């Protein structure tokens with residue numbers, strides 16, 4: 001299963017994470033917004049679609065920069081970062097969300113595939 005997700009980064013270097021609804025796989029855990037890539041869909045286009053559906057924001061595909069990928073079978077997740085979008089993110093598909101620096105986000109319970117990707121994001125944002 002190919003999943004795409006976004007690290008939305010605000011002007012203070014904080015990243016948005018959202019809480020998966022109870023009752024879903026990994027319900028209650030904190031995740032990057034995103035979702036499954038549909039058959040034949042370009043991954044960046046899938047992420048633009050998911051961000052519109054989940055957060056009601058407009059993102060241009062060329063504003064998405066790859067951070068890395070990780071696998072926790074059956075999920076392989078591609079993480080992109082994005083610092084430019086139109087609109088104010090709304091938690092349309094989540095139980096809530098928060099903006100925190102990656103070091104603070106590491107304390108939140110999250111699905112296994114997110115752990116190495118959050119660490120990769122922290123390195124990228126630190127410039128290393």
Ligand SMILES: Nc1nc2c([nH]c(=O)n2[C@H]2C[C@H](O)[C@@H](COP(=O)(O)OP(=O)(O)OP(=O)(O)O)O2)c(=O)[nH]1
Pocket residue numbers: 003004005024025026030031032033034035036075077111112113114
């Ligand atoms: N969006 C997102 N999904 C993640 C993350 N980490 C992680 O393991 N996943 C998993 C949870 C889901 O199995 C899959 C994402 O698919 P989805 O969000 O479109 O699927 P869903 O569970 O909401 O919908 P469904 O399977 O009930 O149809 O990837 C993450 O950080 N962000």
